[in-house]
Amino acid sequence: MIVATVYIRSAIKLREFVRGIDGPLANARLKIQLRQQQKFRCKHFKKILKKMENKEMLAIINHIFSSIEKLIPTYLEIDEDKNISNGNLAVCIIDENQNVYGKMFGTNQPSLRNSYKLAWTKASQVWLTGVKTGEYERMVFTKEVDENANGILAPDLIGWEGGQPLVMKNGKKLSAGFSGFRGTTDLEIMVKALALAEQY
Numbered sequence: 001m002i003v004a005t006v007y008i009r010s011a012i013k014l015r016e017f018v019r020g021i022d023g024p025l026a027n028a029r030l031k032i033q034l035r036q037q038q039k040f041r042c043k044h045f046k047k048i049l050k051k052m053e054n055k056e057m058l059a060i061i062n063h064i065f066s067s068i069e070k071l072i073p074t075y076l077e078i079d080e081d082k083n084i085s086n087g088n089l090a091v092c093i094i095d096e097n098q099n100v101y102g103k104m105f106g107t108n109q110p111s112l113r114n115s116y117k118l119a120w121t122k123a124s125q126v127w128l129t130g131v132k133t134g135e136y137e138r139m140v141f142t143k144e145v146d147e148n149a150n151g152i153l154a155p156d157l158i159g160w161e162g163g164q165p166l167v168m169k170n171g172k173k174l175s176a177g178f179s180g181f182r183g184t185t186d187l188e189i190m191v192k193a194l195a196l197a198e199q200y
Contacts, residue, residue, distance in 0.1 A: 053097075054097070054099070057095055057097075057099070057172070058101075059200075060168065060197055060198070061093060061095075061101045063196070063197035063198075063200050064091075064093070064190075064193045064194055064197040065091070065101075065103045065193075066197075067192070067193040067194075067196035067197050068089075068091060068103075068105070068178075068189060068190075068193045069105060070196075071189050071192055071193060071196075072087070072089065072105060072189075075181055075185055075189065078185075080182055081181040081182055081185050084180060084181055084182060085106070085111055085114075085115055085179075085180040085181075086106075086108070086111065087105070087106050087180070088104075088105070088106030088107070088108045088111035088112050088115055088180060089104070089105040089106055089112075089115055089178070089179065089180030089181065090102065090103070090104045090105070090112060090115035090116035090118070090119040090178070090179050090180060091103055091105075091119055091176070091177070091178045091179075091190070092116065092119040092120045092122070092123040092124075092176070092177045092178075093123060093174050093175070093176050093177075094123050094124065094126075094127045094174070094175040094176075095172065095173075095174055095175075096172055096173055100123075102116060102119070102120070104116055105180075106180075115179045115180045116179070118158070118160070118162070118177070118179035119162070119177040119178055119179040120177060121156075121158050121163075121177065122158055122160070122162050122163025122176075122177030122178070122179065122186075123163055123175050123176055123177030124175070124177070125152060125157070125158055125163055125177075126163040126164060126165055126175040126176065126177065127175035128150045128151055128152060129150045129152070130165055130175075131165070132161070132163060132164045132165070132187070133158055133159065133160060133161060133162060133163035133164070133177075134159055134160065134161040134183065136157075136159075137157060137158075137159030140154075140157060160183055161183025161184060161186060161187055162177060162178050162179055162183050162186030162187060163175075163176070163177040163178075164176055164187055164190065164191075166190065166191070166194050168194070168198065169198050174194075176190050178190050
C-alpha cells in the first residue's frame with residue numbers, strides 16, 4: 001500500500017513537471033511560428049511592392065518613349081540634327097533596379113543598330129559613373145578621376161554628349177543615353193521627354 005502511494009505521488013509530480021516544461025516550450029514554438037509568418041508576410045509584401053514599382057516605372061518609360069516620338073519631328077526640321085543619322089534614332093534607359101529599356105525610331109536597320117549601340121554605351125557609362133558622358137571625359141583628361149576608374153577602360157570611354165543621369169519627381173534616378181542627333185539635342189530631348197512623361 002505504501003509502495004503504491006509513493007508510485008502514485010511520483011506519477012503526479014512527474015506529470016506536473018512535464019506540464020511545467022511543456023508550457024514554456026509551447027510558447028517558444030508559438031513565437032517561432034509567429035516570426036516565420038511575419039517574415040513570410042514581409043517578403044510577400046516586398047514582392048508585391050516591387051511589382052507595383054516595376055509597373056509604375058514601365059508606365060513612365062513608355063510615356064517617355066511616346067513623348068520622344070512626338071518631339072522628333074520638331075528636331076528633324078533642323079538640318080544639323082537631321083544630317084547626323086537621317087532620323088534613325090535610339091534611346092536606352094537603365095533604372096535603379098538595373099532594368100534596361102530601349103527603343104529605336106526610324107527605318108534604316110543598320111543605322112538604327114549603330115544608334116542604339118551608342119545610346120547603350122552612353123547610358124551604361126552614366127550608370128557606372130553617375131556623370132554626363134561629355135563631362136566625364138573632361139574629368140578624365142583633367143585628371144579629376146583616374147583614366148580607368150569606375151570599370152571603364154580608356155578605349156571604351158565615350159566622350160560624346162547624350163548620356164546623362166535624370167531624376168524623376170519621386171526621386172528615382174535613371175541613366176539615359178540618346179543617339180542620332182547632335183549631342184546637345186540628344187540631351188535636350190530626354191529632359192523634355194521626361195518632363196512630358198511625368199505630366200500623365
